[in-house]
Amino acid sequence: MKFNWGTGIFLFLALFLAGSAVFIVFAVRQPVNLVHKNYYEKGVDHTDQMNVDARSKPFTRSFEVAMNNEAFVINIANELATKIDSGNMQLYRPSDYTKDINQKIIAGNNSVQFAKNDLINGRYILKFTWFTNGLRYEVDRPVNIQ
Structure with a gap:
């Protein structure tokens, strides 16, 4: 398999989406302590x-x-x-x-x-x-x- 610019773009997008998904899962699991409940x-x-x-x-x-x-x-x-x-x-x-x-x-x-x-x-x-x-x-x- 030859590595060309199309493969590079695909790998970049795949890594970017995977990184975004990991960050979203991490952010959702963090506790939210507002100053007040209301x-x-x-x-x-x-x-x-x-x-x-x-x-x-x-x-x-x-x-x-x-x-x-x-x-x-x-x-x-x-x-x-x-x-x-x-x-x-x-x-x-x-x-x-x-x-x-x-x-x-x-x-x-x-x-x-x-x-x-x-x-x-x-x-x-x-x-x-x-x-x-x-x-x-x-x-x-x-x-x-x-």
């Missing part, structure tokens, strides 16, 4: 989120985070804790949403704890969301667990 729905509510952020800005320093041997502790300032009707604290892991941890806030409680053995070392974003008089407030703060 990523697109959160994008639609962008204007509402901007209003919540503007309303929440005065409260960015109204809570402190600390780590002790048993837990990751968030202390809420008393003047804010007395205004909270209901709320939620979430330790959100940007690299893997399956490692997110939620904790409900009881009205009037000024301390929230996350057990240290439930956390893994690395970066989290603390999302503090609460309602006061029917209005939603939200403050985000990055934290590093070590």
